Amino acid sequence: MLELLPLAQTFARAPISGFSVGAVVRGASGALYLGANLEIPGQPLYATVHAEQAAASIAYMHGESGMEAVATTAAPCGYCRQFLEELAPGGEIRVLLAGRRLVRLQWLLPDAFGPRDLGRKQGALPMNRVKIALLTEVTDPVMAAALSAACASYAPYTGAHSGVAIQVTDGSLYTGAYIENAAFNPSLPPFQAALISLLSTGLHLEEITDAVLVEMDGAVISQKSATEDALFALRPSVRLRTALGRGIV
Ligand SMILES: [Zn+2]
Structure with a gap:
């Protein structure tokens, strides 16, 4: 996953920050999904997509039932930690950064606020299609x-x-x-x-x-x-x- 990060980074569109971020997510199936950040000039910064969100979204769209790990070129920001918590409540997902020791999300986001705080038994995965x-x-x-x-x-x-x-x-x-x-x-x-x-x-x-x-x-x-x-x-x-x-x- 770490070796794929430079490839993931090539998908970045960061015309505002000039800061390209790549991420690789491993789904429960073992498949890997590459994502990168996206910035939209002329729009408020909340229109931005972070690399971890991008890779997780692609895994979601491919019907992954869960997420096992995520590797990123930069430490996940607080916003991404919160986003990942929704996809993998409980903080078991592994987070990999080059040159650092592997950590679990719950170490990066202790006392997380998540789906269970709003009465949900599970998060976004596995996908539950609605009619x-x-x-x-x-x-x-x-x-x-x-x-x-x-x-x-x-x-x-x-x-x-x-x-x-x-x-x-x-x-x-x-x-x-x-x-x-x-x-x-x-x-x-x-x-x-x-x-x-x-x-x-x-x-x-x-x-x-x-x-x-x-x-x-x-x-x-x-x-x-x-x-x-x-x-x-x-x-x-x-x-x-x-x-x-x-x-x-
Ligand atoms: Zn982020």
Whole structure:
């Protein structure tokens, strides 16, 4: 995992800080997932994705049932420790840094505030797909992919499931599911998750030609305006399409 970090780092897009971070996550299956940080010029800094979040999001989207370890090029910040706690409550996940001794997350985040403090028995993993029906017809593959991503999202604190699909110039699709956090702020928005999926293939953000957000009708929060703003900052010519859905019991 440590040897893969320089490769993970090449996926970084850090035009604001110039500080590239790479991360490698090992899922319960033993598969490794590479991620890097993403910064969006013109947007508030909260639109940023950290490398650990990126690698964990990719592992999540690949249906990993748990996370065993994470390696990073820089010590995980407090925000990432909180994000990882949601994916691996209890702090057993191992954290590797080059030249340092291996530690468990619970050593880096003692007395953690996590899902159990809000009455949840488990965190974001394993994925628990929800059933969502759109209020309108599914009109195209991008919308269908966004719906599938929304069904894969984790939103136990708001019920505001959401997913984004983006299409690029060669027609390929990349999806991102919302991953909520007990501490709210470290939640990963679905658009950022989709951007990470795209960047992890080596493609460029300038290749985005279409984007669809699926979220819940009448939910207590919405991703719409933040997604529109971030998309506009990256691709002013692409207009976000939004479709609303309702949960099916
Ligand atoms: Zn971080």
